[in-house]
Amino acid sequence: MYNALKFKRQQKQQYQPLENDQPLDNPEEHRGAICLKILEKAKSSISSLSPKSSSSSSSSVSTSPKFKNNNNINNNQDKDKDNRDRDKSPLINRGQQQQIQNASKFKEEEEEVEDSNVILNRQPQSTDRKMKEMLMICIAGGTASGKTTVCEEIIKRLENQRVAVICLDSFYRPLAHEDLENVASYNFDHPDAFDWEYAQKAIKELKSGNKFHIPTYCFKTHTRLQETVAINGIDVIIFEGILSLYSQGIRDQMDIKIFVDTDSDTRLSRRVMRDIAERGRSLEGVLHQYEKFVKPSFDEYILPTKKYADVIIPRGADNVVAIDLIVQHIRSKLNEQDAKKLNANDKVMEND
Ligand SMILES: Nc1ncnc2c1ncn2[C@@H]1O[C@H](COP(=O)(O)OP(=O)(O)O)[C@@H](O)[C@H]1O
Numbered sequence: 001m002y003n004a005l006k007f008k009r010q011q012k013q014q015y016q017p018l019e020n021d022q023p024l025d026n027p028e029e030h031r032g033a034i035c036l037k038i039l040e041k042a043k044s045s046i047s048s049l050s051p052k053s054s055s056s057s058s059s060s061v062s063t064s065p066k067f068k069n070n071n072n073i074n075n076n077q078d079k080d081k082d083n084r085d086r087d088k089s090p091l092i093n094r095g096q097q098q099q100i101q102n103a104s105k106f107k108e109e110e111e112e113v114e115d116s117n118v119i120l121n122r123q124p125q126s127t128d129r130k131m132k133e134m135l136m137i138c139i140a141g142g143t144a145s146g147k148t149t150v151c152e153e154i155i156k157r158l159e160n161q162r163v164a165v166i167c168l169d170s171f172y173r174p175l176a177h178e179d180l181e182n183v184a185s186y187n188f189d190h191p192d193a194f195d196w197e198y199a200q201k202a203i204k205e206l207k208s209g210n211k212f213h214i215p216t217y218c219f220k221t222h223t224r225l226q227e228t229v230a231i232n233g234i235d236v237i238i239f240e241g242i243l244s245l246y247s248q249g250i251r252d253q254m255d256i257k258i259f260v261d262t263d264s265d266t267r268l269s270r271r272v273m274r275d276i277a278e279r280g281r282s283l284e285g286v287l288h289q290y291e292k293f294v295k296p297s298f299d300e301y302i303l304p305t306k307k308y309a310d311v312i313i314p315r316g317a318d319n320v321v322a323i324d325l326i327v328q329h330i331r332s333k334l335n336e337q338d339a340k341k342l343n344a345n346d347k348v349m350e351n352d
């Protein structure tokens, strides 16, 4: 069986700092940089993991740099594009290790999972990936509202599912040279900062069951990296970001739309703490950016998307009842899909 944690450890060993950049002491700086966020489960079970074995066992998963306490970021600037695209998924952060139980019956599918460093908690349901229905969940909300933390809590509860988290941050437009020179004046919270066409294409392809190479983004350098993360063979995709409910084309692909609603004072104080501690920002810089761009854009563009949400979570991850209800709903949706597939298979067999 594929042991994602082991794979991630190898990634860590391969880590090389970006050119013209400081070594990444803190992966949070690359949060969102790496589009695919997957959670690793309890450290305690790491020691019991075994690499590819035929029996049912557990394994950990990789996460994106948004998740703290891990340093498995691989930004190996390999010259070989093919290798690059084979996802040395630069991820890993705070999170939980996920139990993996995939008897490796569907080898090809398993390899895809290996490619994408995706949580794999259960055996694939179908060998026909095109037939695969994927559950798409969108989590929007202001900066530091707890979107990532809510993702973690959902994934923690979704045992036996393969879950990938994609950050809207991955689709930030590359900055022009002048903007990079004067980055403090750039509005990262305006819708125009994102490449919506690209994001929509990714969501559409994944929803259709196709493999997609998600771009990666570096918060520290404000640039898109050359690495991509391939995603395929997943049960649940969570698309997370401040404006993830902004585009109608993307909203229309979503099965569940969530808005994390956290009081703005709490968000500001968390952002200050986080950006100083984890993104290398100064207090002055965070406050200036917040006042000039973050707050006005929240009021004008982010908050108005709340009306599109099916579920609003007040207090973010503190709201255990809301998270439990959401997870129950996800489970029942996945069960419905499985039942549909079984029905379809039965019909095919009857006709044979
Ligand atoms: N319920 C909570 N209680 C305390 N701290 C929290 C809570 N939720 C999130 N945080 C902290 O606030 C910061 C931002 O949370 P995060 O989940 O990354 O928000 P977002 O993804 O919306 O930017 C992080 O440092 C996180 O640890």
Ligand SMILES: Nc1ccn([C@@H]2O[C@H](COP(=O)(O)O)[C@@H](O)[C@H]2O)c(=O)n1
Binding pocket: 142, 143, 144, 147, 172, 188, 189, 218, 219, 220, 221, 222, 241, 242, 294
């Ligand atoms: N190069 C960048 C890109 C984005 N930001 C800020 O990140 C915020 C979104 O991330 P959250 O985890 O807080 O949802 C957004 O408000 C941007 O201001 C940045 O500082 N630098």
